[in-house]
Amino acid sequence: MKKVVTALMAAGALVALAACGGGSDNSSGDSGSTEKVTLKFQSLAFQKTTVAATKKIVADWNAANPNIQVEYVQGSWDSVHDQLVTQFQGGTAPDVIQDESADITGFANQGYLADLSQYLSQETKDAVPQGVWDTVSSDGKVFAAPTLLQSYVVFGNSALLKQAGVSATGDSLSWDQLQADAKKLTAGGKYGLGWGLKSPTATVLNLGMNFDAAFFEGTGRDAQVKIGDPELEVPKRINAMAYTDKSIDPTSLTQSGSDVLPGFFGGKYALIVGGNYAAQQIVEQAPKGFQWEVLPPLKGSSEKQAANPQTLSVPAEGKHIKESAQFIDFLMKAENLAAVGQGDWLIPTTQAARDAIQQATGGKNGWTQTLASGAELTKAPFQSVENYPKWKDQIATPALQEFLANKIDLVTLGKKLNDGWGQVNS
Amino acid sequence: MRTRPTTRALQYLAVLCYLVFLAFPLLWLISSSLKSPQEFASITPSFLPKHPDLSNFSDALEEQGLVRSMLNSLQISVATTVLVLVVSLPVAYALARFRSRLRPVTNGWILVSQVFPVILIVIPLFLILRPLHLTNTIPGVVIVYMVWSLPFALWMLQGYVAAVPRELEEAASVDGASRVRTIVSIVMPLLRPGLIATAMFTFISAWNEFFFALVLLQDPQLKTLPLVLARFVGAEGQVQFGPLAAASVLATVPSLVFFAFLQRRLTSGLLSGAVKG
Amino acid sequence: MSTATLTAAPEQAGGSKRPGRPKQNREAIFLFLPALLPVLLLSVYPLLRGIALGFTDARAGLNVDTNFIGFDNFAKLLHNELFWDSFRIGLIWTLSVTILQFVAALGLALLLNTNLKFRGVARTLALIPWAMPPVVVAIMWRLLLHPTNGPVNEILQSLHLTDHPINFLGDFSTALPAVIVVGVWVGMPMTTVTLLAGLQGIDRSLYEAAAVDGAGAWHQFWYITLPQLRTVIIAITSLDMIWNFNSFGLVYVLTAGGPGGKTMLPMLFAYNEAFRYGNFGMAAAMGDVMVVIIIVFLAFYLRSRLRSEA
Structure with a gap:
């Protein structure tokens, strides 16, 4: 009998050990002070070109902002919805979330997304046409910054x-x-x-x-x-x-x-x-x-x-909403938006970025037609139906x-x- | 037993048919992993790649942390398998041999845990693990996998234990061996095929598991293989199939090697059983 | 049977029939101990919470109040035709996959248990479907069955079995059979290994004794193999049944429930209810219904199986 008890104890200890083993928490959660913050940015970039462009943007930002460091986390379009549902429910959503307008409407209604209207810069607000802002807003609240459009x-x-x-x-x-x-x-x-x-x-x-x-x-x-x-x-x-x-x-x-x-x-x-x-x-x-x-x-x-634009949002329970919005402003800059748009063959929401792509590609490979179709994209009634x-x-x-x-x-x-x-x- | 040549030939034919059905997709996957995107999208599929090259493999390996994720998966799967075997064997023995009150309770739990939609359990589970600082850690995932592989292991193992003739044990206990000794020296060897089957199952379900890992692991350093594979699938059904095929081939090989190794034990279980019988 | 039966200690045999002997209980508890804490914490508790959730109006949302609403969810479910439709499809899927899987796996396990040459290689190759991550399995089959450039259509056409390509996963009449074939493919190794392990556990002397009595292969299979495997068969078929009923990842990637809802499995339905529409309470109620139905179903299955034991 003794042997079995020792064996059981050993097994129990193993479990206990495993239970204590992981003390490390995620780094973004706890720093409440004003010093250095680390933001998690969950990107869904899929094409090789877009992943590279996005990582470069993050690196540029990190070089320029030593106090607000951004950590690139790779997500995937395939599982983003399930992942966000559980992350919101468990309170561990990343600081900056990429998704699309059709998908976040539900999250916005459920109160999971922060109202960014007071955080985003005027420059960002002016750059995107109102018709596109409408797809990510309701009751005067803005739940995301729209980045790229598909037609x-x-x-x-x-x-x-x-x-x-x-x-x-x-x-x-x-x-x-x-x-x-x-x-x-x-x-x-x-x-x-x-x-x-x-x-x-x-x-x-x-x-x-x-x-x-x-x-x-x-x-x-x-x-x-x-x-x-x-x-x-x-x-x-x-x-x-x-x-x-x-x-x-x-x-x-x-x-x-x-x-x-x-x-x-x-x-x-x-x-x-x-x-x-x-x-x-x-x-x-x-x-x-x-x-x-x-x-x-x-x-x-x-x-x-x-x-139905791709979007960047911040969770309502996020601890660094202001800093996250600053990073989103940076991503919305014409050259950055143009870089990811070109990689994905999608239409940037801002005219400046569209111009940049037109210039960079010379309108070849159908870019002229693609960019032109962007002007006709507006909110549809079904987008605000629960x-x-x-x-x-x-x-x-x-x-x-x-x-x-x-x-x-x-x-x-x-x-x-x-x-x-x-x-x-x- | 002697087998007639015609019967033998039919047996080989039958095995061949099974293997074509079961293995053809893998062969096709390997062939695809060597094809260029152009050839892949060709309207007339060819079984052998026309210009085989390894660029899909280099693309796959370039992907952030594929190798790392394989190591993570390996670590998690091995730890889970060992834990499950250690924990489940005594319980399965008790379930098969004792008519304890715990038996209906346990069997009830086994059934319910297999039937209830796991997706609805993820959230409460997450809320328990967080205060224990087990989210976003490998031990956390291992414990969760262990607990969720346990029902299967118990259900199967008690079947195997029940198949071990009680008489053998009783003979041993007449000889004065303690229960533990009986389990270790008589039951375990006879149980070997069952234990191996259970180990294979536990290993592979941990190796392939996606949803718990998706929710529990956020640190890119800790991601498991299925999470990284999912990266090759984009929005609206776009798939980077070449790199995905290459990564899948890389992901499938370790399990197959592991299986090849284990299945030999599955046979030796028979031999030792035969000697004792 | 072997001679060992005669030596069975009467005390032991009699005792094991009576449930809950104190000494055995104590000993059993010891053996349970290492599993107990993690299981209670990480399985029993979340399960109980999950089951209870079905009696509430829990919804996704920040700081949303959850109220106990008794059987309201179940009353609503009663009138949800789509849910019951999915149940019917789920039943067809579960039974077909489980039965086909079992028959195919038993045949393979028997073959792999003979002394064929290369059986080590064959055994390893037979495990291939198991070794592939599900994400890959589903995408791979989608491409294998592709109507334009999938090899399956190519082969069928070159054998003149069909003159035009078939979109197996997209056609109303072939979608469900096609996902069933993939389901059988995925689940076969698991069932085969389990049965093979069971076959390996059968005492050889039983066959030798039967052979001496002049029993043929069929006779041996029917009177030795099957009865000896019975517990393993019951275990694996009931598990397969549960798993197949609950599986949804595979079908989700293959068809997402289409075309026209022809492959909408109940689990897929409950999954959408929880994760897409955020109605956790309602989804949990669906889960509860599934638990009850499966358990009733299994109770019948197990009872009739176990009765044949007596």
């Missing part, structure tokens, strides 16, 4: 376009024109357009703004869903192209945006529609000699699209997937989108 653009295989005699000039590309072009480019087992719409809701709602689709009226919990002709215009057109014109590959509608790229490179699709960040993947993955271009922005009754994420996941996405697979008709789609709201917003 949906049409990419074209230049060789195939030329072959079919499709010209892609002009200030805008109307939906009718897109439909006609796609038809013209469809021949011999090849499709005019490949469109990765595995997660269709964001695309349909964002591009719906082309036709003044609102989808919602009111804000917060009182919002009402509104489904009419403008709202159904985009899905209707996509469905018609896929199943009437047969100019969209129906298989592509069930794939993700990056999944359709091989088909684009291989000449299976002459055109693809995707977020402008896809340009970076095209540059990296396209076979040598592949010529591509960005077509002018899509236009319905307008060229408007919903703005139960929008739930409606999106449980109602809109499955219903749109069914409609795009041609399993239900337009009337049923409208009904599902409409009735589903009552189910999730109760």
Whole structure:
């Protein structure tokens, strides 16, 4: 019996030892004094170029501000939401948080994010247009600094376009024109357009703004869903192209945006529609000699699209909100924003940074069109609807997937989108 | 037992089919890790890379702390495995052999702990660990992994203990051996395959675990391998597949080596059992 | 059976039938001791809190009050068709994966337990799916099943099994079967190793005695292997069942519940409720419902299995 007791004691001691072993706390938490502070900056930079640019910005800042040191912490887009939920709940969120407007609306409503309106510099405030500030504010409070914007653009295989005699000039590309072009480019087992719409809701709602689709009226919990002709215009057109014109590959509608790229490179699709960040993947993955271009922005009754900027926020319980905001101001400087924007092929929120990119790239590789599309990005009604994420996941996405697979008709789609709201917003 | 040649041939064929199903994805992953992004996105997939090069591996290794994270994962997984075995064996023995009141309670806990969504436990867990200064430390993660691997280890091990013939033990106790001696010299050797299976499971679940690590570890120096791998996945389904494939190959190899080493023990368990039987 | 049965001490055998003998309890507690504190602190307590959460209106938010609301969450859940839909899908997924996994793994374990050449290599290779981190597994399968440049479609087309590429994960009719295949693939090594370890524990002399009596391979399998493996089989199938019911990471990356909700597993549903919409109380209530249903389910399964013991 003695032996077993010793063995147990040893095991117990091991556990106890392990329990005491970790005394080190994170360094940012406890320094309440005014001397030196260390901020944790959780960056979601993904492309190699952007990671390098972001790290350089942090290094520059650290060199210039010995008393406010910033520590770069790598996060990932894939897990940022879960991570933030637990970090907020446990009170250990990093000092500067990168995320996107659609994702932080919930956190802002839950009170987790600090109001930055009194901390950010006037310079930063003036640099970003009001329409973009609206996507990160409510009731006069500002919950984040918007950094980079994404729009949906049409990419074209230049060789195939030329072959079919499709010209892609002009200030805008109307939906009718897109439909006609796609038809013209469809021949011999090849499709005019490949469109990765595995997660269709964001695309349909964002591009719906082309036709003044609102989808919602009111804000917060009182919002009402509104489904009419403008709202159904985009899905209707996509469905018609896929199943009437047969100019969209129906298989592509069930794939993700990056999944359709091989088909684009291989000449299976002459055109693809995707977020402008896809340009970076095209540059990296396209076979040598592949010529591509960005077509002018899509236009319905307008060229408007919903703005869903990447954001930088500070937790409400953060201990160094002032210093964090100073660092955000620094990140928002034109040259810094331009550097990360160029790396991600996204549109900076400030005109100065856009000019810097235009200058640096000479507008090549579709940058002129990309930057131009940034001017039309504004807040959409769904962005301030509290139960929008739930409606999106449980109602809109499955219903749109069914409609795009041609399993239900337009009337049923409208009904599902409409009735589903009552189910999730109760 | 003698096996007829046709039966034997069929057996080989069956094993081959299994292996193609189970191993083909890894071979394809290895091949992909040697492909350039252009070849990767090619519309006609080729099984062998046309221009194999190692740039994906150098890219992967350049990634902040891949090697470091492998060491962290190794440390955590080994510590968890050892702790789980030490702690679970006596409990499993007691569960299988004694009709104690603790048995239904423990089995109830095992079931509930496996069924209840772990995501809802993370937050209370976090709040307990913080005052103990165990968040953001490797020992903290090890203890959490131990506690959460324990139910499985107990559930499996008691099955294996129950399969050890009681008579052997009783014979030993008739010979005057103490209970501890009986466990160590009679039960343990017979339990070897079961202990090894449990060790493999514990090791691999600690090696692969993502969510607890994500929440508990913030210091970049402490990140585990799955956390670093997740870095290659970007927004909206963009994946840097080449470096991810290379990093995954690097991540998979250690476990396979570990398995190759352990599975030999799985056989020797049989031999020693046969000698005693 | 072996002769050892005869030597069983009557006192011991009789005693073990009566529950809770004081001496055994004391001895058992000793063996439990090292596990007790960490388990109580880091598992039992969070679990109890988690379960209790289902009876509250806990929501994500800074300084939000949480109130006890009794069975309100459960009453609401009763009318949540989407939740029950996901349950139905979860049941199909759980049963298919568990059964296929078990049958496939048993076959493989039996093969690997014979004295084939290269079985050491084969055993290691059979563990491959296990050795891969889940993030990688899901992304890899997405690419394997890719309709444009995935090798699976390439192979099917070159064998003329299909004339046009299939988007397995995106098509309404193939999505659930496809994730089930991936689920079986991922879980097979675990089940195989467990069964193999069980097979290794079977006393060889039983087979030798049966062979002397002239029993064939099938007879030996049915009357020796299966009964001897019974406890291990029960343990691993019930665990597989629980895990498969609870798994969601894999499916989340593969399909995110799509297309059209065809692969929305209950765990995925509860996960979204907690982490995306911040309704911790409601999500915990879903967890409670799952616990109850699984336990009822398992109770039936275990009871009928264990009864065949008598």
